[in-house]
Amino acid sequence: MKIASWNVNSINARLPRILEWFDAATPDVCVLQEIKCLDEKFPVGAFEDRGYNCELHGQKTYNGVALLSKFPVEDVIRGLPGNDDDDQSRYIEAMVFPDDAEPVRVGGLYLPNGNPAPGPKYDYKLGWMAHLKARAEALLKTEEAFILTGDYNVIPQAEDVHNPAAWADDALFLPATRAAFREIENLGLTDALRHLYPYDVFYTFWDYQRGAWQKDHGIRIDHVMLSPQAADRLTSGGVDRTTRDPGFGSQEAKPSDHVPVWITLD
């Protein structure tokens, strides 16, 4: 089964390109971030036509996440457990039941950006990461296969950014951010794409400004984190850079600044 994550930066502004990618990549499960709309404004029909069940946790203007699955889902959770006073829609989770594999729990997340740092937005980011760590700890105790994937807004290491010095004071790369990410990883989760490609340089986001895409000045901030039971089933994975190209597929809409990441499990 194929599981993907994509920060689409508005589902409605980008729908033709997104559908083009779905038709080509055919993920079984895909979590989306920054849908930037209320649930009733999400184009459910376009995805139902393609066989997806749509679970939504939308929000007006900002944020908003979705979990789309060709397989049945149960136990849908909207919002990060234990973070009940959070009014931003950044987390959705569900148990997925493939017809040809064991169930897997999928959490889709849009971790706060945190800039400017220091400041209240950065405090919110670190607090959110502490809640995510707690969720990972709780799920690990179940010994289930699970995946926590999405836009982490964390550059884990210097090799994950074109120019580390330029990002030294950014909330995505500050030592405290990277330490919080390592705390989650070191609970026993596998960074699937880094695991598959330990020595490659590859990015998942390029700023719209300064010709970052054309110069490949990117950062790796979209991650697929696997529980041990999920990591045992990992067979492949990748980053679909082509969706970032202005010439990709339908040109009725401009590209997202993020590209999809995906893995397969057996």
Next chain:
DNA sequence: ATGGTTGGTAGCCAA
């Protein structure tokens, strides 16, 4: 050091 680009919205804010 600055500016540059998007989307959603009518708050120029968030990224």
